[in-house]
Amino acid sequence: MTNLIRSNFQDHPFHLVSPSPWPFYTSISLFTLTVNGALSMHLFNNSYIFFYIAMATVLSSMALWWRDVISEGTYLGNHTLAVQKGLNLGIILFIVSEALFFLAIFWAFFHSALTPAVEIGAQWPPMGIEPVNPFELPLLNTVILLSSGATITYAHHALIKGDRAGALYGTVFTVLLALVFTLFQGIEYNVSSFTISDGVFGTCFFFGTGFHGLHVIIGTIFLAVALWRIGSYHLTDHHHLGYEGGILYWHFVDVVWLFLYVAMYYWGS
Template sequence: MAEAHQKNHDYHIIDPSPWPIIAAFGAFVITFGGVAYMRYLSGGSFKVFGIEFAGPWLFYIGLAVILYVMYGWWSDTIKEAHEGAHTRVVSLHLRYGMIMFIASEVMFFVAWFWAYFDASLFSSEPIQASRVLFTGGQWPPKGVEVLDPWHLPIYNTVILLLSGTTVTWAHHALLHNDRKGLIQGLTLTVLLGILFSSVQAYEYAHAPFAFRDSIYGATFFMATGFHGFHVLIGTIFLLVCLVRSIKGDFTPTQHFGFEAAAWYWHFVDVVWLFLFFSIYIWGGWGAPLAAG
């Protein structure tokens, strides 16, 4: 009887799981709650069937559900890996899945770059009078002071490039079964990620323009803010890998969780280089620099 249930193939037939339906519920609540939260912030009302939902509480309930699903689902995935379910074929498909996820993220950034270049390259098109109205017929728009790319932006560029080096060091140490090097490399990468986010938060707080001031501010904050959000997610991703490394979860032959985090972090690095050159340098060329 035992032989009848013995696994004789490379595929993983997963057990019934509650996480997909809970994740769908959480996604619905956080989306619905996000609308209610925005109505609340703008001083409006959000009634459904006569019930007032305007407020922040529904959004945070949905967020809590999503975080719980992430913890539970990934914990199950780690458990399956330790049980030997991640065979050669399964590992290959996990890599395909991560590649497709990063490709979808690339398209998100393409949208923000598209919006930025569309507004900047055609700011003086006479056929589009609204753009001339919003930009003054030039880019950056008249009256906009831009951030000095050779101040905080170049500082953050160096930070991210260094973090790409340290995460590669950690990966190399893992492949050579150097647990100490793995932990040191990951620790430095997480600290550099936190430093990057802190510098960007300071930059936002002292920016000479706001999101609502102009099309320049809107496209700037959407593109760089979306990247900053990815840095935050990547830092958490690597922090989880650091905890798992300290626990001894990774081996030179089985460490896809770390590998996926490293791919994601390198993707964040590359996107930042495009942002730095296109938005901070090219996009602010010739404009007056903000003081300080």
């Protein structure tokens, strides 16, 4: 009887994940998305239809996989202190990898900006390019994004102190500011006098700011899910690992935008 009782408990604090279909489902979805995305760029017939289908399957697999992770951490109690430590390390390593990706983008930008090739007139910005005025919409977007960093920090401290209302309001304001930032970024792209195909300047500018915009959208979803979890009483003052991961990711987005603003909008123009 004693052996039977002991067999129901683990001798270690780690979470052994149960068999799940979502890794395989996600892999197939991402492969299909990549292939059909490339085919769409080469104008293969109807490939864009499969691209959108694959996008839907990727989003569904993400939602279902994260649903299981939320259940494991909230209802099943599988996220012990050892598991939380590992998840925190995973988030930090992921952000470091993203920082290195942006480093490559800045490297490409400064490689062309500091020593402009003769093919682009040996000047930066290249002749014929009218850069975006850094003191108009980009400056407003900078204020908005930095304000969102302040509101999410307020929400985090409110949750730690047990102020659930403060955490809700702070996160709501952060999500709203993020949506406004994304809207203004879209407006800036629409009124810009150059495109991503206008030489190395357009490529570096739109790839850098566009990739950052993608991170803003991902971070907004991250924080929106955390907002729903706060409203559903999933998060407590001592156990809110997903929320902290979203906040850390959002601060990373803030810091990257500051470098983008100074380098590509102000100095680069």
